[in-house]
Amino acid sequence: MAFEGLADRLQGSIQKIRGKGKVNEADVKEMMREVRLALLEADVNFKVVKSFVKKVSERAVGQEVMQSLTPGQQVIKVVKEELTELMGGQQSQIATAKKPPTVIMMVGLQGAGKTTTTGKLASLLRKKHNRKPLLVAADIYRPAAIKQLETLGKQLSLPVFSMGDQISPVEIAKAGIQKAKDDHQDYVIIDTAGRLHVDEALMDELKQIKELSSPDEIFLVVDAMTGQDAVNVAQNFDDALGITGVVLTKLDGDTRGGAALSIRSVTEKPIKFVGMGEKMDALEAFHPERMASRILGMGDMLSLIEKAQTNVDEEKAKEMEQKLRTASFTLDDFLEQLGQVKQMGPLDEIIKMLPGANKMKGLDNLQVDEKQLGHVEAIIKSMTMKEKEQPEVINASRRKRIARGSGRTIQEVNRLLKQFEEMKKMMKQMTTAQLKGKKRGGFNLPFMK
């Protein structure tokens, strides 16, 4: 039941088409099915998925994927681009009324996190925007909701306006705004009670509050774990109130958060903030690209590509490839490669980022010992130029010297030399196999346990 990201899902189809020069329409269709499943699994609403897949599919069948030599990657790229675009730009600004106070209304289902978000938003307004917010406790229904807001206000040293739970929320909102005017507070955040989008009486109450307080922002607070119903909730609240933005809460959990996409596409309102924890400063701006990656369960792979692009010198890579082909690969080159790999970050992390790494022979459950890498480096650096270029000259007494020089044991030196020989052999096979289109075998690098 472990969730598979899109990249993992596509592995199967990619393996099937590997070796084919080009992919045909049927292959694309199969890949699109995986895209669809990945999105559904991430809780994106099925209607949204449908129109999305159609769009991606059109692009894929066109030039981009079918002409590509790496159709799998290309599909992922297209999907991610479209998804990011659909998510909209980053818009975390909060409206400011021409004449203060600016009024913000917080609305949503029960338990979405409105009160907590109200506190976080107030804290953000004060810290980042240097504003003076007043919190208005208009949730008279849930027991101790007022108390909760008051406690948060005390923690943040921010004023909270409340009138108990016997007065209508409409009156409370009205009085709260007046209070802010009197006290020269420039923002008012009204915390309303959670309610079902189908509860007409309570939705009417919100409409009344809206009419009376003419808010500059109406934020719909939505739990990131919401399933297919997210579209109904967002649609109803938007129809009734005309929301201006969305706050996605509990994103510090392990949900994929497909609800974000659903909400965005039915309301076309920006997701402005995301709740990332229970602390009062855990409110962050929404990053469409990060969200897209998260929904696809593949953020890591893209950052790997980025890392590789920035850290591996292309010319050097070409040179290396040439050496591999001619089998003139030396221990020195090996060391250089190690250095490049190390620059990319912790090795086991990098290997985990590779899609399908868990399915590759010899790479599953791989543990990379960073220390070992250092040892390998030390051993190679203790060799003379000649030894590095022609490892076959390393006899017993040279081994002894290298071991002493690097502070390692002779056994370790032996192991490294043996593995290097094997690697060279394998690389030779790989390069010839690539040329002839043969299957490659498993491999083992000196720093792998």
Added chain:
Amino acid sequence: MSFFKKLKDKLTLQQDTMSDKFREGLTKTRDNFTTKMNDLIANYRTVDEEFFEELEEILFQADVGFDTVMKLVEELKMEVKRQNIKDTKDIRSVISQKLVEIYQGDEKFNNDITLQEEGLTVILFVGVNGVGKTTTIGKLAHSYKQDNKKVMLAAGDTFRAGAIEQLEVWGDRVGVDVIKHAEGSDPAAVMFDAVQSAKARKADILICDTAGRLQNKVNLMKELEKVKKVIEREIPGAPHEVLLALDATTGQNAMTQAKIFKEATNVTGIVLTKLDGTAKGGIVLAIKQELGIPVKLVGLGEKMDDLQPFDAEKYVYGLFADLVDEVPDED
């Protein structure tokens, strides 16, 4: 006699069938589901790949778990091949059969909350933030109070602002004692005190609240294990029930919640809350199937008596009722 026919007869016999509320709550989804299913069958003459895609979507829409949908559709495909079904009209009964199979897994489980015949019963509530643990505890306390049980509550959510007060308000409403410490104190210590005083005051039932926590917060899950251990240590065999509160609007993540909370606290049952909205929490079918955790209670609103025992037959029947009505009699 077909299974659904039996089920239908049984339900017709019970004149007090499902409460109006329950029916009302389910109507929306059911209509949706059935309309979809009928549209599907009407729209597609032949059983092909597209037909199955549509079917998958209908099931997904009810938030039925991902793997459950996949498995069901896979089995349907096999069945279609085996029986050589070409016309969508003929597949209806096959779909029904498969739904029954998901459902029948439920029968073996005990959906009741087991109370100790003698002495104290401890019920521990766990779940992520905002699912309705405290509210459910208030309602449950009310229902036991109606049965003349001596109930006590333990305010184990010492983290969230106002959580203790929220439980106290419920305690006042229902008329039961609440054991509490100050906000920010150790929840395990609250539990220790609560168990001691529940024993001293000879309470029948102690219901323990805990702070909502996301299941991927390792430290918080460890804290919960500790809370449970403290109760275990004070009363062997307790907590007698560990109930996971689950928001019906939650999507596929509910499966992960159930899995990890089960690992940490050996969850004995689920309370499906907020079932009075348009979401129906179809994921509970998958949770039952994969983890064997039954739903024991459903929350249908914010009033004191809006908590009801879960009746799997009614739930499944409610979801698929009209589809079931279409099942041709086989006998």
